Amino acid sequence: xxxxxxxxxxxxxxxxxxxxxxNCDAALHAGDIDTPETLGQIRAALxxxxxxxxxxxxxxxxxxxELPEYAAFSLGGIRFYMAHRKKDIPEDLGDRQIxxxxxxxxxxEEIRDHRLWLNPGSCGRRRFxxxxxxxxxxxxxxNWSVERIDISEAGKGETQIPQGDLLNVIRQxxxxxxxxxxxxxxxxxxxxxxEFTEQICRIRVTHPGVxxxxxxxxxxxxxxxxxxx
Numbered sequence: 001x002x003x004x005x006x007x008x009x010x011x012x013x014x015x016x017x018x019x020x021x022x023n024c025d026a027a028l029h030a031g032d033i034d035t036p037e038t039l040g041q042i043r044a045a046l047x048x049x050x051x052x053x054x055x056x057x058x059x060x061x062x063x064x065x066e067l068p069e070y071a072a073f074s075l076g077g078i079r080f081y082m083a084h085r086k087k088d089i090p091e092d093l094g095d096r097q098i099x100x101x102x103x104x105x106x107x108x109e110e111i112r113d114h115r116l117w118l119n120p121g122s123c124g125r126r127r128f129x130x131x132x133x134x135x136x137x138x139x140x141x142x143n144w145s146v147e148r149i150d151i152s153e154a155g156k157g158e159t160q161i162p163q164g165d166l167l168n169v170i171r172q173x174x175x176x177x178x179x180x181x182x183x184x185x186x187x188x189x190x191x192x193x194x195e196f197t198e199q200i201c202r203i204r205v206t207h208p209g210v211x212x213x214x215x216x217x218x219x220x221x222x223x224x225x226x227x228x229x
Contacts, residue, residue, distance in 0.1 A: 001025045001076035003137040007084075007102025008032040009124030010059065011168040013041045016151050017123045017134055021045040024136065026075050030102035030120065031057025031084030033064065035168050038124075051075060057084040057102065072096065076139030086119070098137070098144065107133040109146055116144070123151045125190060166219075170212040173200045 004021050007030035021027055022045050033039050033054070046052060056067040070083040082100040083089050089099060098116045107121035121133035132151040137144055169192065176186045183201055187194040203215050210218075 001139045003028060003075060003139060004134065005100060005118060005120045005137055006030070006123050006134040007100075007120050008057070008105050008122035009038055009042070010034045010122070011038050011172055012124040013038055013045070014123060014132070014151055016149075018042075018045040020134065020136065020149060022047065024050070026051040027053075028080070028082060028100055029054040030082055030100050031055045032059045032102065033057065034059055034124075035171070036063050037168055039064070053080075053082060055082055055084055076144075077142040078139050078144060105130050107131065107135075107148060109135075109148070116146070118146060123149075167212055167216055170200055170215050173197060174204060174212060174215075177201055177204060 002024045004024040004027040006017060006028070009017075009029070010032055011034040018041070021042065024046075027042070027046055027050065029042065029052075031054070033042075039054070043052065053071050053073055054067055055071050056064055056069055060067065070081065070088070072079075072081050074080065079095055079097050080100060081089065081093055081096040081098075084101065085103045086101045089101060093099065093115065096115065098118065101117075101119050102122075104119060105122040105126075106119065108117070108119040110117050118135060118137075120135040121131065123132050123134040126132055134149045134151065136147045136149060138147065169190065172190060173186055176189070181189075183198045184194060186201075187197040190197070199219070200215060203218055204210060207214070
C-alpha cells in the first residue's frame with residue numbers, strides 16, 4: 001500500500017504532487033490547505049474510493065471548520081495519529097505507530113519512542129529557501145518504509161503559476177493587501193515575482209471593488225495584447 005503524505009499546500013497543488021496522488025492507495029494531508037479549491041483538486045486527483053484523511057491547519061479558515069484538528073486512524077495495518085502542529089500532539093499516544101504533522105514547511109523524519117515521526121514538509125508554497133517536499137509511505141503487513149519526494153519548481157526569478165492555481169494566488173494577494181501587507185512582503189511570503197505582485201495590487205487599487213476573477217480577466221487581456229504586438 002502506497003500512502004501519499006503532504007502538508008502546507010497553501011493554495012497550490014503542483015502537477016508533480018497531483019501525479020503522485022493519482023498513483024497512491026491513500027492520502028494524508030496535515031493541514032494548511034488554505035482554499036476549498038485546493039482541497040477539491042486534491043480529492044479530484046485521487047482514485048475513486050481512496051481513503052483520504054485531512055486535518056485543519058492554523059491558516060485554514062471558516063470554510064474548513066468541519067475538518068478535525070487531529071485524526072487517529074489505521075491504514076495498511078498501521079496505526080496513525082495526525083495533527084497540524086507538533087506541539088499539539090498529546091504525550092499519551094497509546095498504540096499509535098506513525099505520527100504525522102506539518103506547519104514548519106521543513107521535512108523531518110525520525111524514530112522516537114519506537115514510533116515514526118514524519119513531517120512531509122511543504123509541496124505548495126515555498127517558505128524562505130526550504131525545499132519543496134512530500135512523502136510516500138510504503139506499508140505492507142504492518143511494516144513500512146518512507147520515501148522522501150522532492151518537488152521541482154520553476155527557475156529562480158520566474159513566476160510560473162499553473163492556470164488553475166492563478167485565481168487562488170490572486171485571492172491570496174488580495175487577502176494580504178486587506179491585512180495591510182506591503183508588496184515586497186507578499187511576494188516573499190508567496191514566493192512569487194515582486195513585479196507580478198505589484199501588478200495585481202495596482203489593479204486592486206485603481207479598480208475599487210474588483211474581484212479576483214476581474215483581475216484575472218484583466219491579466220489575460222494584457223497577455224493577449226502583448227502576444228499581438
